[in-house]
Amino acid sequence: MSAQEILELQKKNCIFCKIIAKEIPSYEIYSDEKVSVILDINPAHEGHCLILPKNHYQILPQVPLDLIGYMFTIAKKTSRTLLKSLGIQGTTIFVANGALAGQKAPHFMIHVVPRQRGDQLFKIPKNSISAEELLSIKNKLVGEQIIQQEKQEIEPVKQEIKQEEVIEQKHVENKPQTVEERIVDPKEESKKEIQEDVVEKVEEELNSENKVKENNKQEQKKDTNIDDIANLFLN
Amino acid sequence: MTECDVCKIVNNKEAFHVIYEDEICFALLHESPAVPGHTMVIPKTHTTIIEELDDKIVEHLFVVCNKVSTILFDKLGAHGTNVIVNNGIDAGQDLPHVVINVLPRSENDGLDFEWTPKQSGQQVLESLQKKIQIYSDPIFLGKDELPDIKIQKPEQSITKTSSNNKIEKKENYQINNLKRLP
Numbered sequence: 132m133s134a135q136e137i138l139e140l141q142k143k144n145c146i147f148c149k150i151i152a153k154e155i156p157s158y159e160i161y162s163d164e165k166v167s168v169i170l171d172i173n174p175a176h177e178g179h180c181l182i183l184p185k186n187h188y189q190i191l192p193q194v195p196l197d198l199i200g201y202m203f204t205i206a207k208k209t210s211r212t213l214l215k216s217l218g219i220q221g222t223t224i225f226v227a228n229g230a231l232a233g234q235k236a237p238h239f240m241i242h243v244v245p246r247q248r249g250d251q252l253f254k255i256p257k258n259s260i261s262a263e264e265l266l267s268i269k270n271k272l273v274g275e276q277i278i279q280q281e282k283q284e285i286e287p288v289k290q291e292i293k294q295e296e297v298i299e300q301k302h303v304e305n306k307p308q309t310v311e312e313r314i315v316d317p318k319e320e321s322k323k324e325i326q327e328d329v330v331e332k333v334e335e336e337l338n339s340e341n342k343v344k345e346n347n348k349q350e351q352k353k354d355t356n357i358d359d360i361a362n363l364f365l366n
Numbered sequence: 367m368t369e370c371d372v373c374k375i376v377n378n379k380e381a382f383h384v385i386y387e388d389e390i391c392f393a394l395l396h397e398s399p400a401v402p403g404h405t406m407v408i409p410k411t412h413t414t415i416i417e418e419l420d421d422k423i424v425e426h427l428f429v430v431c432n433k434v435s436t437i438l439f440d441k442l443g444a445h446g447t448n449v450i451v452n453n454g455i456d457a458g459q460d461l462p463h464v465v466i467n468v469l470p471r472s473e474n475d476g477l478d479f480e481w482t483p484k485q486s487g488q489q490v491l492e493s494l495q496k497k498i499q500i501y502s503d504p505i506f507l508g509k510d511e512l513p514d515i516k517i518q519k520p521e522q523s524i525t526k527t528s529s530n531n532k533i534e535k536k537e538n539y540q541i542n543n544l545k546r547l548p
Contacts, residue, residue: 158495161506170491170498173483178494191449192436199432200425207424208505210453211417216501221454224416225479228435229446232471233479244481246457253450253479254458255467257398265395268403269383271441272395 142187147238151185160212165198166205175244175252178217180209182241189237190228202241209243221246223253372463373412386434390426393434393468400477403442403470405434413464414519415453427466434468444470448479455520462520 132140142148149155151167158170160180171179182205188194194202203224210222225242227234246252375382375394383395385405396404407430413419419427428449435447448469452459459465471477486494 158491160495160498160502168502170495172486172491174486175481175483177484177486177490178498191432191447192439194432196429196432197425199428203428204421204424205506207416207419207421209502212498212502212505214417214454215505216498219456221452221457221459223453223457224449224451226449227446227479228448229471231473232446232448232469234446246452246454248456252481253452255400255404255450255452255469256477258400260397260399260402264402265383265397268442269385269395272403272437273385 138187141189141237145187145236145238147183147236147240148187151183160209161205166202168205168209171242175242176247176250178213178219178245180213180243182206182209182243184239188239190234190239191226192228194239206241206243213243213245217245219245220248225253370412370461370463372408372461372465375408376410385437386430388430390423391430393430396467400467400469401471401475403438403444405438405468407431407434407466407468409464414462415459416451416464417453419464431466431468438468438470442470444472446471448477450479459520 146155150157150169158172159167160170161168165185167183167185169181169183171181182202184194184198184202191199206224210224213219213222223242223244223246225244226240227242244252376392379387379392379394382397384392385395386393389410391407391409393405393407396406407427409419409423409427411419411423416424431449435449438444438447448467448471450467450469451464452467469477
């Protein structure tokens with residue numbers, strides 16, 4: 132079954148898609164072409180609202196950006212409505228992405244929950260963290276990109292300096308290095324070939340089939356050497 | 367007028383772990399996180415509760431929250447994320463500035479945002495629906511004028527004594543950080 136077929140099946144079985152299609156009755160507060168706001172029938176507090184996109188999305192990152200923005204302006208308005216109509220002193224806008232975060236149904240939704248003082252809901256604990264761990268998390272989240280940009284900025288400058296100041300050295304050192312690396316190895320290989328030829332001549336007398344094998348091995352050796360060089364250059 | 371603690375962060379970003387910034391908002395790592403990777407998305411303009419923010423800013427803030435959420439999935443290997451905005455003192459809001467919390471979630475991380483579902487009867491829900499709709503129609507149509515929300519907001523004066531201590535701690539923390547540098 133393809134991913135799309137699974138999604139289609141999920142849509143068919145999705146309770147919230149059925150609510151939006153009005154196959155299942157609900158207590159609707161607001162509806163337009165993009166979203167629907169309904170009362171949760173199993174609320175945390177009475178007046179608990181759900182903002183549902185009319186299309187089926189599983190989690191926040193799948194929702195188109197303009198719809199994300201729109202849904203949260205609706206959440207803001209829902210929150211304001213609840214504050215005014217229920218005479219409460221606070222609301223919580225809550226999103227759960229993924230089952231581990233407490234998401235119950237595979238249809239993305241925003242919860243707007245009326246709050247009562249001391250209700251102990253959505254308590255965000257404060258824990259201590261070491262400065263090192265904070266910094267390592269920061270580097271994980273943004274560090275890589277920043278470092279890569281810095282590297283790109285620094286490296287070309289160094290190369291320019293080399294080109295300007297050490298041109299002669301380059302002629303003496305760099306060129307032979309690069310060219311020799313390629314040439315020297317084959318020379319050494321040819322030496323090896325000569326040595327191996329001697330061995331082969333001895334072996335030839337023993338077994339002609341071995342020669343063929345040896346040749347194959349030689350070719351394989353050459354191949355791996357070229358690959359190694361190529362890899363070195365890539366590095 | 368005393369400056370809000372969060373606005374102080376805006377003017378002193380170098381001392382904090384900012385992971386994203388643009389003209390409208392910025393995202394930074396919480397200094398006392400619920401879980402490692404706990405990120406706060408904060409609008410630069412001073413607003414106490416989200417209802418007072420312009421729609422365009424709200425749109426932008428949550429698009430950034432989505433970005434942060436995606437990064438937490440990709441880079442920290444989170445198995446889920448929560449986006450939480452607590453509005454008003456009764457909701458547990460402790461800073462006098464809009465803060466959106468984005469939390470990476472993993473198995474046995476010690477967090478619990480589950481609630482015990484109430485079983486509301488049909489009549490209760492119907493009457494609630496009617497009660498709410500009286501106010502919802504003008505608000506959703508944009509015909510409701512902004513002021514006159516009677517909500518107890520966290521004020522600078524209330525949190526001032528405790529927040530001053532916090533700032534001192536932060537300064538000490540920065541000094542300690544400097545001392546640690548070779």
